[in-house]
Amino acid sequence: MTQRQRLGYLGPVGTYSEEAAQRYAQWQQGEPIDLVPFSTIAGCLEALAIAQLDLALVPSENSVEGSVNSTLDSLWRLDKLHIQYAFDLPILHAFVAQTPRLEEIRTVYSHPQALGQCQRWLQHMLPHAQQCPVASTADGLQYVAQSATVGAIASVRAAQLHQLPIVATNIQDLADNCTRFWVVSRQQGNGWPTTSSTHTSIAFSLKANQPGALLKVLQLFSDRQINLSRIESRPSKRALGDYLFFVDLEVNGQPAIVAECLEALTAVTDVLKIFGSYQFLPLGAS
Amino acid sequence: MTQRQRLGYLGPVGTYSEEAAQRYAQWQQGEPIDLVPFSTIAGCLEALAIAQLDLALVPSENSVEGSVNSTLDSLWRLDKLHIQYAFDLPILHAFVAQTPRLEEIRTVYSHPQALGQCQRWLQHMLPHAQQCPVASTADGLQYVAQSATVGAIASVRAAQLHQLPIVATNIQDLADNCTRFWVVSRQQGNGWPTTSSTHTSIAFSLKANQPGALLKVLQLFSDRQINLSRIESRPSKRALGDYLFFVDLEVNGQPAIVAECLEALTAVTDVLKIFGSYQFLPLGAS
Structure with a gap:
């Protein structure tokens, strides 16, 4: 007998996260999935980290309101999770x-x-x-x-x-308002890209608050023609002016180049975390 | 008879913004100031833009939770406002x-x-x-x-x-939790730094979503040894992956170098907005 997978999401029933979770479950036709609502994103990702869930579906970014801070902060803090898939869901209010x-x-x-x-x-x-x-x-x-x-x-x-x-x-300000969701699992491997990966998401802190520290990092991407589909700064929670950076890299069919870049990054960052390499699923169109 | 200045803030009475407004009013001993509460930051800055207020006091960034999105988005959108002063207020919950x-x-x-x-x-x-x-x-x-x-x-x-x-x-997670406030007025001059300025705040969009576009901008700062005390990306509200960047520059006693850099920036950015040059007031210590 196959054990049913448990997928956590930001509930209750009727949220956009639940709609995204339903779409992901339909796409995974073969395997039966139980959808488990959580009252916070942090709680959902923590349950995944301690193996009370097999997967978590969390919003990562909206086209109007920007990054979902609790998702980024939890992934940085929990340190044991990897993004498996991404997809964009249209948000029509x-x-x-x-x-x-x-x-x-x-x-x-x-x-x-x-x-x-x-x-x-x-x-x-x-x-x-x-x-x-x-x-x-x-x-x-x-x-x-x-x-x-x-x-x-x-x-x-x-x-x-x-x-x-x-x-x-359709009262949203932007006609093509949409939210990106990530399907997250516990860590398997190093999170580096493979031939099926379209994106790699990482986060890092810099060695010192000095002119040009971020520049050195961006130079590594530019030298290798790696495009960033997102760059986001968040406070390190140590002091005002001290930041973490969250970056989504486009793999663009060159996983070896991105992997080599990730190695080079360790020399110019303080803490570097690989949030995983993944592909986009075509689940957005209704 | 002196006309009383009107200073808007995020009310009601008892908010941290009101505490910050009180401190600013005490510092401006000579001039009488009326404090006017608003229910949103956007509403407060809009009232300033149409001259219903003389000044607005708005939170710009917190050491734990990061940038205050509605402040950054309103300054970008309203296009007629300049930051006059900044100060950090300790936030003890x-x-x-x-x-x-x-x-x-x-x-x-x-x-x-x-x-x-x-x-x-x-x-x-x-x-x-x-x-x-x-x-x-x-x-x-x-x-x-x-x-x-x-x-x-x-x-x-x-x-x-x-x-x-x-x-x-003192139940806040970070012992030295503090929030940076900006005192904002309607635009006067070009917002470039003078000898009394310690910081210049700007925002820009990039010409195209291409590898290295942000790098060119950061290179301008690095070439001139200009330190960034904040860099923040926010969605442009056009599409996922299209960003505005909000940057605070340290003037460091070299206003002419920063002014020259602002001119050079127009060549490598799409839209560039100068939010103003200002000094920090020592109002934070209780």
């Missing part, structure tokens, strides 16, 4: 409320990223409503059920699951 | 609740940045409590007044203003 009369709406609940992705619509259509961040887009819908002066931003699917009226669709 | 018995606490309310800055304490002391983000640290205190099973993370001063019991102090 709907406005959900009991009444279609927007002038009666006093408060709008949603996840901070979703509120950020709909700022122009909110400022234009609901300039006087208070914006209240909650832990997930699905959580915001609970408030809609309780009061006629409350609205929420969530997916069409989540509104349908909660049997709540959809007042407007 | 307290846990506020009606009961000292932590095992009775079910929910903890605070601003997402404050929750992020106390993750280790929360995971150790309140592992089963739900963490609820709210719009400001002061807002979270309202829930404490309403229920004995609720806690909030806020400043000692805010707890005292609301006459609520302080259960624990």
Whole structure:
């Protein structure tokens, strides 16, 4: 008997993460997968690190709101995880409320990223409503059920699951708003790219806060014509002005060149962590 | 009769931003200043851009949670504002609740940045409590007044203003947790450094998403021995993988060199915005 795989995601049911998890499970047709909701991204990745899960599906970056800090910080801290796959999910937000009369709406609940992705619509259509961040887009819908002066931003699917009226669709500021998700497992091997890898994600700190320290690192990529599809700085949590850098490299059919570059990087970085090499799955199109 | 200056900040009364605004107003002893609370950073900077305010005081970066995205995004978008001063405020968080018995606490309310800055304490002391983000640290205190099973993370001063019991102090993960604030005014001049400037803040987009584009920019700084005290990437909001870069330069007594570098930058960037040159005020020590 095959043991069922356990895949953790940021719940509850009705979040975009759950939609992404469903798509990944459908793609893995052969193997049965149990989807396990978590209330935080950090909690989900920690459960994976101590083998309570086989896989975790976490958001890494949104086209409007940028990197998902808790994913990057957890991968740096936990040190035992590797990215296996990536895919982009289109994020189409709907406005959900009991009444279609927007002038009666006093408060709008949603996840901070979703509120950020709909700022122009909110400022234009609901300039006087208070914006209240909650832990997930699905959580915001609970408030809609309780009061006629409350609205929420969530997916069409989540509104349908909660049997709540959809007042407007596609309210996100950017037409092609999408979120990149990573499928993460426990570490296997060194995370260096193979012939099937399209990207390698790494993070590093620099040896000293000196002019040109980051330049030396970028020079290594440039010398080898390696393109960066993301570069992101985050505070090292030691002091203001001290940073970690998170970089996604394009492998571009040359895994040996990227592997050689990763070796060269150890000489010009302080701590270097390989988050894994992976390919993009075509799961985004609906 | 002198007209009173109007300084906007992220309210309500009792936030760290209000504490920073109070310190700035005390430092500006001579001139009377009215402090005007706003419910969002974007709203505060927009009011300044259309001359409803004379100054805005906004958080720019925290030593644990990193850049304040809405400040960076608003400065890029509004295009008419200049940073006048900067200073660092120590951020010492307290846990506020009606009961000292932590095992009775079910929910903890605070601003997402404050929750992020106390993750280790929360995971150790309140592992089963739900963490609820709210719009400001002061807002979270309202829930404490309403229920004995609720806690909030806020400043000692805010707890005292609301006459609520302080259960624990200094619960932030990093002992020297601090937030950098910027005092912003409408644009005057070109924002280039003068002999009194210690820092210049800029933002830019690159001409194409090609290997080495960022490298060329960093090479300009390195050639001139200009140190970067911050480098931050944010999505351009056009597509995944397309970035803006926010950089703080140390002027280091050489304003002419930095000014010449800013001119050279126009050739290697797509859009370049000068957020202003300024000095640090010694307002941080209590």
